[in-house]
Amino acid sequence: MAKKPAPAGFLQLDNQICFAVYSAGHAFNRVYKPLLEKLGLTYPQYLAMLVLWERDNVPVKDIGEKLFLDSGTLTPLLKRLEAAGLVKRTRGAEDERTVIVALTPQGRALRDKAGAVPQGILGASGCTVDQLVAMKDEIVALRNRLNKALGE
Amino acid sequence: MAKKPAPAGFLQLDNQICFAVYSAGHAFNRVYKPLLEKLGLTYPQYLAMLVLWERDNVPVKDIGEKLFLDSGTLTPLLKRLEAAGLVKRTRGAEDERTVIVALTPQGRALRDKAGAVPQGILGASGCTVDQLVAMKDEIVALRNRLNKALGE
């Protein structure tokens, strides 16, 4: 009604895209949980494994950049993966500040069992692959703009 | 190439809508943080306040249903809001199993200061309101399908 949009509506929960994203993230997590339990992984651990399945022998920092997580989150997470026998962490030879994360044979083998996971998610989403790809691209673009705004 | 889509591509991080949602949620959180610090709230606390600003004197269970959170998350969160003087928690009179959460005058007053928050998010998103509304509706629909799949 007024020239400037009334802030009242903006404060309504159901109008907020942030809450939509927040609650969708939790919903994904809950759908993933039973699928990942078969692999003995949590969702963030699964993400770290995805990074390693794409490229092995990665410094912690690179994993953090891919996943937007810092060492405070990754160090204990990777120690748990190491305790589970899926990865090995060793100091970098040429730069001893870094820690290189490498898959063990068991870690590499887990990839086969993980193949069924995305299929299960696809089914639960009730979407076609094309719809999901389109949404994903939009959300990634939004995320990148948010992260860019943070750096300014 | 094959008839059925190869699972290899599905296991790539950048192809996963779940990771897009997950990382966008973190990006939102990081954008919110400096805005909410002025109110002395975390993002989940802000969500609880949004619920209460819409309807006061709500049982914990109703807040949980709105936010998709359980008592294990809400009980300590609401205790912190109570310690901050923003809400009061009292056992329900007619049903003593419930705990009714009510705003204090300070909690009600905080709503005015919160008016600036959504504007800040809108700016950081780099989107028009219409674009955000469209995305929000899509994400909510996806979330609801995921939650429905969980209940089956």
Add this chain to the structure above:
DNA sequence: TCACGATCAGTTGAGCACAATTTAATCGTG
């Protein structure tokens, strides 16, 4: 009536997330 199952909040334990700080190694500039 009262016994039993359902419901609501709270508690505990494990794991994730980030801010702030620490430690160690490396880099860059004088």
Add this chain to the structure above:
DNA sequence: CACGATTAAATTGTGCTCAACTGATCGTGA
């Protein structure tokens, strides 16, 4: 070459999230 700045990881503290469980209360049917 030395020394301050930077970088990588780890650590600590606070808070969120869920699963599993507890305890109290409620409602209903035998």
